[in-house]
Amino acid sequence: RMRAGGAVTGVVAELGQSRGIKASGLKLRFCTNETQATRGKFVAKLQRLGFNILVNEVSAPAPAACHILKERNLRPHLLVHDDLVPEFDQLDKANPNCVVIGDAADNFSYKNLNEAFRVLIGLENPILISLGRGRYYKETDGLKLDVGVYMKALEYACDVQAEVVGKPAKMFFQSALAEMDVEPQQAIMIGDDIVNDVGGAQQCGMRALQVRTGKYRPCDEQHPEVKADGYVNNLAEAVDIIVKQLHK
């Protein structure tokens, strides 16, 4: 899968660079929109690939959504991937008063979407929380529809606007910064997605570099709305530049 956004995609490709950052004394955080597995599974996979990463260094939409749900006393009806369900274990899901939608893949059957719709349309104040707004992603066997497409479907069906958790939502970046105890102006985002990574981080007051790997396309450099603060050919180059700046 090439969807796991931002820094993570790059780092996996150029293993060891995160050590460069960590050794420099800089704080590091991985922001992903991955919603097909728990953070635990996601990190275990990266660790098996030899990657130096811990669960509490990762920001992902599902734990962020759980935080919101608890704060607002919301009981979710889940339309998510089977492997993501354990992230919501701690929450009361009886008599739901909101719908949480993630990248459910094959779980996006007519029956399941209809069920989520009926919960939503039956609520006096319908709340739809979407774990991302992506259109599609690439797997080895081709393009796959992402959560944003089904979010739009439910938005239209119920005439509501979803609350998006994950990149490019401002609050998602703000939480990541708060957990690092770093101000936006002190932080830099590195990612391959011009809108979700670069645009989202900039909205939040951070600078952002786009890596020319992963889902990068040359036309991104002429994007009508988002202009990156810089372009790098790969994550290694980004780390070099950042560490050199640091030693000046």
Next chain:
Amino acid sequence: RMRAGGAVTGVVAELGQSRGIKASGLKLRFCTNETQATRGKFVAKLQRLGFNILVNEVSAPAPAACHILKERNLRPHLLVHDDLVPEFDQLDKANPNCVVIGDAADNFSYKNLNEAFRVLIGLENPILISLGRGRYYKETDGLKLDVGVYMKALEYACDVQAEVVGKPAKMFFQSALAEMDVEPQQAIMIGDDIVNDVGGAQQCGMRALQVRTGKYRPCDEQHPEVKADGYVNNLAEAVDIIVKQLHK
């Protein structure tokens, strides 16, 4: 099913009224957004209910779409209900250069929506034709998502705008009028859907009555955008009024 729009819903409920219209010498046409069966099947069902109706008196989205497809040399990839497929028998469907979406119900699987998406995203000039823009309809076992919801999903995935065939599209009403050889000012639409029946017909220059049956809701009479030319409690009342006007 309560979705089959406009006059048809009403007429089925108040059987025999169409005879009143036919006997008066007025031309009559049934406009439906039904896309879960061929016109043939649809009419046969009404005939079994004792209803005086012929296939060539019915305007429906699938035959209208076929007309458009032939005119523009389009080869459709179909995402429709199994029972609707025969309507497209005459068309070349190899190497598709557009997608046609109808109320596919259980055929709206992740796999099938993904397939339609891949066809569309692979086209240099992506054309999406939607057999309606309805949000949901009511069946005996509850509310069901309608074609418009999946149209919105594909529109967002591919950043395209669908061409909608069926009510409330202007062209759909214009074709029905042309087949009757009647000018819009000479025609009156009777339907239960304030937007698709009443609003659509008015956009086309016709007058339109809303019947207070079927999907009618009292708040329709304060609709922010559409104001019916009149309200009737049922189709029988509409026929009475029209026939009386005629004899003045």
